Amino acid sequence: MARITRDAIVALLNNQLIRFGLVGLANTIFSYGVYATGVYLGLAYYIASLVALLVGIVVSFFMQGRLVFRAQLSGRFSSFLVMWGLLYLLNIGLIRLFVTFGMDYYFAGLLAAVPVVVTSFILQKLIVFKG
Structure with missing residues (x-):
């Protein structure tokens, strides 16, 4: 082992x-x-x-x-909040799309979480906490 x-x-x-x-x-x-x-x-x-x-x-x-x-945190909170707003819009947009194709809201929310988490990591790494 x-x-x-x-x-x-x-x-x-x-x-x-x-x-x-x-x-x-x-x-x-x-x-x-x-x-x-x-x-x-x-x-x-x-x-x-x-x-x-x-x-x-x-x-x-x-x-x-x-x-x-x-990262140094000074001056980054506003971009972090903007990122959260964008992630929220992405999340509800994906849920709406998945529901339109027949998924229930529970599974749609679970499935939407994957690209939202990946996008969150990318935005934080490349924009919010870049440096």
Whole structure:
């Protein structure tokens, strides 16, 4: 059986794409925690979801910028917000397209997530945190 060494783990964590995935997973879990806490405290689900989204965007900016792209963050938040707006439009556009071709909304949302995540990585790497 292959043994996982410390050096192998360090090499993996030095891979930007792996860090992107891990940070995305951590942010998703954190955002869900914010959402669940809001619902538990009596917020309407749509308010809790909005708060989780906004907090998630801010946390994502810092985590992606520092941990994934290792960039200086000063002056980049506005382009990060624009990117999120574009990703949202891409997401709803793809969902609408897939539903038009007969998919249900659940599967369409899942399928749309793939190009949205890939586009997010590319935009952050080449535009938002370039440097």
